[in-house]
Amino acid sequence: MAVEYDLVVIGGGSGGLVVAGVAAALKAKVALVERDRLGGDCLWYGCVPSKSLIHASRVAYEVKHAARFGIHCNDPQIDFAKAIGHVQSAIAAIEPHDSPKRFESLGVEVIFGSGEFVDKHTFVVNNRRLKARAFVIATGSRPAVPSISGLQAAGYITNEEVFEITERPDSLAIVGGGPIGCELGQAFARLGSQVTIIGSSDRLLPKEDPEAAAVVQQQLISEGIRVLTNTRAESVDVVNGKKYLIAGNEKIAVDQILVATGRNPNVESLNLEAAGVALHQSSKKGIRVNAKLQTTNPRIYACGDVISGYQFTHVASHEANVIIRNALFLPILKVDYRVIPWATFTDPELARVGLTEAEARQRYGNNIDVIKQEYAEVDRAQAEAATQGFAKIITKRNGEIIGAHIVGASAGELIHEIILAMSHKLKISALGGIHIYPTLAEVVSKAAFARTQEKYEKNHTLQGILEKLFRLMRSLG
Ligand SMILES: Cc1cc2nc3c(=O)[nH]c(=O)nc-3n(C[C@H](O)[C@H](O)[C@H](O)COP(=O)(O)OP(=O)(O)OC[C@H]3O[C@@H](n4cnc5c(N)ncnc54)[C@H](O)[C@@H]3O)c2cc1C
Numbered sequence: 001m002a003v004e005y006d007l008v009v010i011g012g013g014s015g016g017l018v019v020a021g022v023a024a025a026l027k028a029k030v031a032l033v034e035r036d037r038l039g040g041d042c043l044w045y046g047c048v049p050s051k052s053l054i055h056a057s058r059v060a061y062e063v064k065h066a067a068r069f070g071i072h073c074n075d076p077q078i079d080f081a082k083a084i085g086h087v088q089s090a091i092a093a094i095e096p097h098d099s100p101k102r103f104e105s106l107g108v109e110v111i112f113g114s115g116e117f118v119d120k121h122t123f124v125v126n127n128r129r130l131k132a133r134a135f136v137i138a139t140g141s142r143p144a145v146p147s148i149s150g151l152q153a154a155g156y157i158t159n160e161e162v163f164e165i166t167e168r169p170d171s172l173a174i175v176g177g178g179p180i181g182c183e184l185g186q187a188f189a190r191l192g193s194q195v196t197i198i199g200s201s202d203r204l205l206p207k208e209d210p211e212a213a214a215v216v217q218q219q220l221i222s223e224g225i226r227v228l229t230n231t232r233a234e235s236v237d238v239v240n241g242k243k244y245l246i247a248g249n250e251k252i253a254v255d256q257i258l259v260a261t262g263r264n265p266n267v268e269s270l271n272l273e274a275a276g277v278a279l280h281q282s283s284k285k286g287i288r289v290n291a292k293l294q295t296t297n298p299r300i301y302a303c304g305d306v307i308s309g310y311q312f313t314h315v316a317s318h319e320a321n322v323i324i325r326n327a328l329f330l331p332i333l334k335v336d337y338r339v340i341p342w343a344t345f346t347d348p349e350l351a352r353v354g355l356t357e358a359e360a361r362q363r364y365g366n367n368i369d370v371i372k373q374e375y376a377e378v379d380r381a382q383a384e385a386a387t388q389g390f391a392k393i394i395t396k397r398n399g400e401i402i403g404a405h406i407v408g409a410s411a412g413e414l415i416h417e418i419i420l421a422m423s424h425k426l427k428i429s430a431l432g433g434i435h436i437y438p439t440l441a442e443v444v445s446k447a448a449f450a451r452t453q454e455k456y457e458k459n460h461t462l463q464g465i466l467e468k469l470f471r472l473m474r475s476l477g
């Protein structure tokens with residue numbers, strides 16, 4: 001039976017917009033259903049506002065610490081509402097790129113409404129029955145709020161409200177020591193809040209290389225942030241209008257509580273059962289997909305946060321690109337997660353691609369090399385007093401790069417060279433090529449050189465041959 005659309009995309013955020021835009025450019029007939037506004041978490045409540053606030057807070061920090069370069073300023077006066085104004089103007093500047101007008105001009109039919117599947121082939125929205133060759137679920141995720149007694153009554157904020165507050169909380173407790181907790185914790189502390197981060201793991205950023213995460217944790221502590229690890233937020237009391245968060249043995253008086261304890265997929269309202277779309281059985285939440293990103297109904301695909309894999313904007317787009325080909329043409333392409341990078345935008349930044357050292361040892365035993373290069377040995381880092389941090393590159397014995405972790409200034413930019421090398425299965429020696437002096441990027445080339453040097457130092461045969469060769473050449477004049 002003929003259908004009206006090639007693709008119906010549900011959710012207009014990082015994943016859905018890529019699918020809809022590219023499919024329409026390829027001349028497919030596409031409908032995009034969005035329940036709120038186009039742009040998703042990344043634009044409104046995630047990447048864009050957080051990085052804008054981080055920038056404002058960094059300026060405050062640099063001004064406050066300028067005296068070490070002989071630049072004497074008074075303590076910066078922070079106009080928090082204006083900092084949030086910068087956040088909102090960054091969103092406003094980027095929003096047209098994700099606007100309904102732009103997508104309609106690309107040929108996408110944008111439908112606002114919250115619909116549901118009524119059977120395996122039909123999605124109903126605003127009383128319209130949409131039938132398509134394929135559907136894509138890209139409805140993202142929302143903050144997962146743990147059940148903490150008294151929290152609801154006391155009131156709290158998540159990433160969905162934090163970028164709209166116009167008054168800085170003098171004291172802020174952040175529940176969750178993951179990327180949101182660390183990025184926003186540092187930003188608020190730099191803008192003048194007294195911040196406490198409460199994390200249930202034994203360290204901040206528990207998904208990261210422990211040595212690299214420790215550099216970030218140490219920096220946060222040195223900036224006056226209280227870090228409580230191995231601690232769960234248990235309850236909240238309100239006394240005389242003041243909130244008291246009880247966590248471990250502590251009773252912390254705070255003006256505001258920010259909850260950043262992971263995400264829940266947006267699946268509830270879609271009536272997935274009618275569509276034959278199953279969720280993960282395990283503790284992992286979200287829609288179950290195969291390597292081609294098909295759900296348990298092969299005509300329905302899913303990508304982004306809703307499948308609870310790597311929850312990043314660039315991964316949602318990476319998955320979207322696989323879906324476009326599979327859904328519009330033949331479902332033969334598998335998603336490749338071999339080289340998935342990400343960065344946590346604290347100061348210093350922590351960027352990662354591939355395996356951690358522990359994961360690499362688990363997979364390859366001791367048949368790996370781990371090369372570490374300190375920022376302090378990079379001249380540009382000295383020039384900019386940005387000596388904190390290191391690059392760690394993990395290779396197989398043949399030099400193939402299987403993981404890299406950079407913690408330090410501009411780590412999120414510097415990692416791209418390694419991403420390219422890994423994508424093309426290049427060996428670490430490929431990173432040792434000419435690099436501009438003096439740049440921070442030399443932290444990567446120096447790491448590559450360090451491995452060559454280490455191999456050379458262990459190669460006594462080669463050293464012996466060279467010694468003899470030069471003796472001979474000297475004797476010949
Ligand atoms: C504070 C914070 C900072 C972050 N920083 C970064 C970062 O620096 N870099 C990075 O890569 N990632 C970052 N992320 C993660 C990133 O925002 C997400 O991984 C990304 O937005 C996921 O894209 P998505 O398409 O799956 O979902 P979204 O972009 O959230 O899009 C989902 C869309 O679906 C819509 N929707 C939901 N339910 C329905 C329904 N029933 N019907 C119709 N529409 C629906 C929503 O309204 C939304 O528009 C951050 C996240 C947060 C919370």
Ligand SMILES: NC(=O)c1ccc[n+]([C@@H]2O[C@H](COP(=O)([O-])OP(=O)(O)OC[C@H]3O[C@@H](n4cnc5c(N)ncnc54)[C@H](O)[C@@H]3O)[C@@H](O)[C@H]2O)c1
Pocket residue numbers: 146175176177178179180181183198199200201205206231232233260261262263310311312342343344345
């Ligand atoms: N720079 C970036 O790319 C960036 C930035 C922010 C967020 N994100 C994405 O958003 C996702 C969500 O971030 P997040 O920080 O909320 O989640 P997360 O799951 O990475 O971290 C949440 C942390 O909270 C802790 N926790 C859970 N319950 C707790 C409790 N009751 N008390 C104390 N601690 C508790 C967990 O141990 C965990 O370490 C990330 O996984 C990431 O994919 C990315």
